[in-house]
Amino acid sequence: MDAQYQPQAVEFEAQRFWEEQKCFEVTEDPNKEKFYCLSMFPYPSGRLHMGHVRNYTIGDVISRFQRMRGKNVLQPMGWDAFGLPAENAAIKNNVAPAKWTYENIDYMRTQLKQLGFGYDWQREVATCRPDYYRWEQWLFIKLYEKGLVYKKTAPVNWCPHDVTVLANEQVIDGRCWRCDTLVERKEIPQWFMRITQYADELLTELDHLDGWPEQVRTMQRNWIGRSEGAEIQFTVEGSGEALKVYTTRPDTLLGATYLAVAPEHPLALRAAQTNPLLAEFINQCRTMATAEAAMETMEKLGFNTGLTAAHPLTGKHLPIFAANFVLMGYGEGAVMSVPAHDQRDWEFAHKYGLPITQVIAATNGDVVDLTTAAYTEKGVLINSAEFSGLSSAQAVDAITNKLASTGLGKKRVNFRLRDWGVSRQRYWGAPIPMIHCAACGTVPVPEQDLPVVLPENIVFEGVGSPIKKMPEFYRTHCPKCGGEAERETDTFDTFMESSWYFARYASPDNDQAMVDARAKYWLPVDQYIGGIEHAILHLLYARFFNKLMRDVGLVENNEPFTNLLTQGMVVASTFYRLGDDGKKNFFNPAEIIPERDERGRLVAAKAKSDGQPVIVGSTEKMSKSKNNGVDPQILVEQYGADTARLFMMFAAPPEMSLDWSDAGVEGASRFLRRAWKQVHDHVAVGATTPLTVTELTSEQKQLRRISHQTLFRATDAYERRFSFNTVISGTMEMLNAVAKFEDRSAQGRAVRQEALEIAALVLAPIVPHIAHSLWYALGKTEAVVHARWPLADANAMKADEIELVVQVNGKLRGRVMVPTSANKAEIEAFAMSDVNVQRHLEGQVIKKIIAVPGRLINVVV
RNA sequence: GCCGGGGUGGCGGAAUUGGUAGACGCGCUGGACUCAAAAUCCAGUGAGGGAAACUUCGUGUCGGUUCGAUUCCGACCCUCGGCACCA
Numbered sequence: 001m002d003a004q005y006q007p008q009a010v011e012f013e014a015q016r017f018w019e020e021q022k023c024f025e026v027t028e029d030p031n032k033e034k035f036y037c038l039s040m041f042p043y044p045s046g047r048l049h050m051g052h053v054r055n056y057t058i059g060d061v062i063s064r065f066q067r068m069r070g071k072n073v074l075q076p077m078g079w080d081a082f083g084l085p086a087e088n089a090a091i092k093n094n095v096a097p098a099k100w101t102y103e104n105i106d107y108m109r110t111q112l113k114q115l116g117f118g119y120d121w122q123r124e125v126a127t128c129r130p131d132y133y134r135w136e137q138w139l140f141i142k143l144y145e146k147g148l149v150y151k152k153t154a155p156v157n158w159c160p161h162d163v164t165v166l167a168n169e170q171v172i173d174g175r176c177w178r179c180d181t182l183v184e185r186k187e188i189p190q191w192f193m194r195i196t197q198y199a200d201e202l203l204t205e206l207d208h209l210d211g212w213p214e215q216v217r218t219m220q221r222n223w224i225g226r227s228e229g230a231e232i233q234f235t236v237e238g239s240g241e242a243l244k245v246y247t248t249r250p251d252t253l254l255g256a257t258y259l260a261v262a263p264e265h266p267l268a269l270r271a272a273q274t275n276p277l278l279a280e281f282i283n284q285c286r287t288m289a290t291a292e293a294a295m296e297t298m299e300k301l302g303f304n305t306g307l308t309a310a311h312p313l314t315g316k317h318l319p320i321f322a323a324n325f326v327l328m329g330y331g332e333g334a335v336m337s338v339p340a341h342d343q344r345d346w347e348f349a350h351k352y353g354l355p356i357t358q359v360i361a362a363t364n365g366d367v368v369d370l371t372t373a374a375y376t377e378k379g380v381l382i383n384s385a386e387f388s389g390l391s392s393a394q395a396v397d398a399i400t401n402k403l404a405s406t407g408l409g410k411k412r413v414n415f416r417l418r419d420w421g422v423s424r425q426r427y428w429g430a431p432i433p434m435i436h437c438a439a440c441g442t443v444p445v446p447e448q449d450l451p452v453v454l455p456e457n458i459v460f461e462g463v464g465s466p467i468k469k470m471p472e473f474y475r476t477h478c479p480k481c482g483g484e485a486e487r488e489t490d491t492f493d494t495f496m497e498s499s500w501y502f503a504r505y506a507s508p509d510n511d512q513a514m515v516d517a518r519a520k521y522w523l524p525v526d527q528y529i530g531g532i533e534h535a536i537l538h539l540l541y542a543r544f545f546n547k548l549m550r551d552v553g554l555v556e557n558n559e560p561f562t563n564l565l566t567q568g569m570v571v572a573s574t575f576y577r578l579g580d581d582g583k584k585n586f587f588n589p590a591e592i593i594p595e596r597d598e599r600g601r602l603v604a605a606k607a608k609s610d611g612q613p614v615i616v617g618s619t620e621k622m623s624k625s626k627n628n629g630v631d632p633q634i635l636v637e638q639y640g641a642d643t644a645r646l647f648m649m650f651a652a653p654p655e656m657s658l659d660w661s662d663a664g665v666e667g668a669s670r671f672l673r674r675a676w677k678q679v680h681d682h683v684a685v686g687a688t689t690p691l692t693v694t695e696l697t698s699e700q701k702q703l704r705r706i707s708h709q710t711l712f713r714a715t716d717a718y719e720r721r722f723s724f725n726t727v728i729s730g731t732m733e734m735l736n737a738v739a740k741f742e743d744r745s746a747q748g749r750a751v752r753q754e755a756l757e758i759a760a761l762v763l764a765p766i767v768p769h770i771a772h773s774l775w776y777a778l779g780k781t782e783a784v785v786h787a788r789w790p791l792a793d794a795n796a797m798k799a800d801e802i803e804l805v806v807q808v809n810g811k812l813r814g815r816v817m818v819p820t821s822a823n824k825a826e827i828e829a830f831a832m833s834d835v836n837v838q839r840h841l842e843g844q845v846i847k848k849i850i851a852v853p854g855r856l857i858n859v860v861v
Numbered sequence: 862g863c864c865g866g867g868g869u870g871g872c873g874g875a876a877u878u879g880g881u882a883g884a885c886g887c888g889c890u891g892g893a894c895u896c897a898a899a900a901u902c903c904a905g906u907g908a909g910g911g912a913a914a915c916u917u918c919g920u921g922u923c924g925g926u927u928c929g930a931u932u933c934c935g936a937c938c939c940u941c942g943g944c945a946c947c948a
Binding site for chain 2: 040042043045080083084085156157165166167168169170171215216218219222223225290291292293295296297298344417418420421423424425426493494495498531532533534535536537538540568569571618619620621623624625650651652653655656657658659661663664665666667668670671713716717720721723725726728729730731732733736803805807809810811812815836839847848849850852855856858859860
């Protein structure tokens with residue numbers, strides 16, 4: 001054994017061993033308990049970032065721990081390879097997205113190997129390869145045949161100057177990121193998947209996902225947003241056509257004083273034909289952003305269409321407004337407005353001078369003040385004809401029943417969840433396998449013609465997708481009639497690929513089926529790990545896809561991920577200067593010199609390049625667009641993979657967000673050097689004799705107690721709590737105790753040997769390379785990667801004496817050592833004997849004594 | 862705006878079920894070793910008072926429940942993530 005810890009040599013040797021022994025290549029073994037541990041696969045952006053290192057270290061720690069527990073562990077890795085950044089890089093560097101992506105994958109694979117993650121590389125998938133996405137195309141056609149896929153128009157962000165569709169990310173303050181043109185909404189035909197058909201199951205199954213964090217389940221519940229209410233039909237006066245609205249508060253129906261429809265609603269458009277001012281208003285609404293956050297924060301505007309509708313109960317004439325906050329694609333594209341009992345309606349009514357009619361009174365008789373805000377509580381009905389006097393709950397039934405009797409309304413369950421629009425007007429994605437024939441309409445690509453391959457060798461000009469200008473791609477023949485036809489040139493949303501990759505890892509080489517019987521062994525994923533930012537969209541789509549695959553007979557499990565660990569984000573400060581055009585030019589943290597106040601907080605910064613100040617922006621998740629990523633490669637090269645892994649796991653518990661700072665990396669490295677030296681100094685003396693547990697001194701017993709308690713706590717931390725940071729701090733304490741333990745006797749050395757073995761095993765999942773070396777150094781013949789996790793010895797953990805805290809009125813006044821065998825009276829006597837405690841009890845009357853076994857005594861005076 | 866997190870020393874964090882607040886690490890201060898530096902080792906380190914024993918305050922803010930609250934409840938402030946075309 002080297003006297004010095006040399007991470008490069010240690011890591012090279014361990015990685016060579018794992019690869020030669022094929023330690024992480026697994027097959028289905030029905031005799032062994034399986035454990036499928038999956039970390040969210042990366043987008044191949046070019047280099048690993050800290051978030052990846054954090055994510056994949058957590059996954060590897062859990063995988064290696066479960067291996068030591070004797071499970072058959074599958075840990076695969078792959079690439080979420082389609083997406084917008086490849087197109088951006090193509091424009092910037094004049095390189096085809098495919099080439100750029102494959103090169104990134106090659107580099108990042110090397111980085112992952114350098115970090116020592118135990119992946120089964122035989123199962124690697126890249127979603128941009130036709131042998132992967134052909135199955136997605138295949139499933140899409142199956143779902144089309146089942147009626148779960150349909151086409152409708154939906155809005156996109158449209159740049160009229162570049163004549164292209166923009167992603168939300170490419171819209172900055174309502175303008176195109178490239179040319180600053182005002183972005184418009186444009187309705188275009190797109191493909192949708194009926195996720196709403198699964199809304200009920202997606203919602204109710206959340207109750208059984210006990211292995212998921214409660215916060216994620218809550219977010220998904222709210223996102224799906226089941227509500228019970230009524231569909232109510234108003235009648236447009238003049239034309240007599242029906243105008244349906246959905247409301248969760250049918251009890252307030254008599255308080256409706258106007259209706260609001262989306263600007264794109266057919267009624268509004270028709271009225272605009274004879275009303276230029278309304279047409280102008282509708283036109284203005286076209287510049288409205290598509291993002292919900294922007295919709296909700298914008299100024300609520302409306303315009304009277306001049307049309308009126310008859311109230312279904314009173315027949316009153318209610319004005320119909322076109323309003324920018326009503327969404328055409330959501331519900332009926334129309335809402336009834338009750339300004340007395342809805343805050344948004346209240347504000348709108350005040351702005352446009354519309355009547356406010358109170359129809360709900362407080363149950364407790366309090367006066368309702370409608371001059372400052374709407375009254376949104378449930379209560380008792382007033383001003384509601386025959387319904388007055390009913391409670392809100394009674395009125396919901398009474399009013400919907402009345403409406404039902406005239407055919408003007410019915411109870412309805414509504415979901416906030418909308419169907420999933422999967423069309424993207426972009427190049428770097430999986431082609432949607434559909435053909436448009438003038439004679440036959442939309443025809444799916446026949447199964448034997450799959451995959452529809454995306455041409456990779458293209459010239460990327462910047463605006464617009466190249467395949468939309470490639471006749472050799474889109475010109476084809478109709479599979480039905482054989483006539484001239486055109487392919488769909490839109491590609492799939494990249495969330496499609498990431499919605500089923502977890503299943504493909506079980507049968508990555510099958511060219512006859514999407515997944516095969518092997519999936520039944522491995523699925524569901526036992527532990528899924530990924531960023532909290534995926535709590536809703538990705539995780540909901542993956543759950544949806546799992547159910548789709550189940551319903552076409554591919555898998556048996558209802559849910560894809562039994563346990564979920566949502567890792568907190570790695571965040572960092574942003575630095576930028578404003579350009580002449582008002583755009584932010586971001587600086588990487590490596591390019592600036594920070595200035596901190598006396599509390600260590602960042603207050604200002606200068607650029608290294610010119611020494612001039614840069615603006616310190618908000619702290620955000622590390623991303624390319626904000627250029628605030630810190631490259632982990634430097635860490636690995638300077639200190640080795642184990643230090644990088646150790647520091648990542650030590651810096652914070654996995655679920656907490658981590659504000660990046662490299663202060664402390666040195667400490668992690670120092671700890672590994674000390675551990676190495678301790679083992680070295682111990683084994684340099686020679687082999688140890690076996691431990692005789694019955695003949696130990698109290699110091700020897702104490703070190704054993706610490707060792708086994710550390711093991712006991714680490715087991716729970718790995719298995720249940722995922723608090724890897726406390727595994728590390730616990731091991732540090734233990735090795736500190738070993739360092740202070742100076743006993744050189746044979747039994748003393750045996751106790752030390754046991755402690756060092758426990759340290760190597762406990763640390764092995766986190767720092768597997770150094771553990772590999774230390775384990776051999778401690779005289780073991782089998783590699784630590786094959787070692788079994790030991791059980792903590794309950795006898796070794798027992799103490800003869802225990803420290804009790806003595807409080808007087810809840811304040812700490814003393815500590816006493818008490819034999820563990822002492823009874824209640826003896827413990828109280830010990831507590832009262834403390835000098836300081838006596839001082840505080842002098843002249844006081846003892847009211848009560850509270851004893852918490854093994855912890856404290858509180859004397860109440 | 863809506864939904865979901867987070868806030869504890871100079872810094873990262875610990876305190877597992879309402880029971881010793883600040884484990885462990887970083888940084889800093891002092892010392893040892895060294896010609897010197899690095900590395901390493903030893904000691905100290907929440908704030909105030911005290912020579913010390915000890916004591917008062919202290920977990921974003923304000924209020925509540927309790928013998929006892931970082932932990933439970935209510936209101937608020939700040940901050941982060943998501944909001945359906947970033948992934």
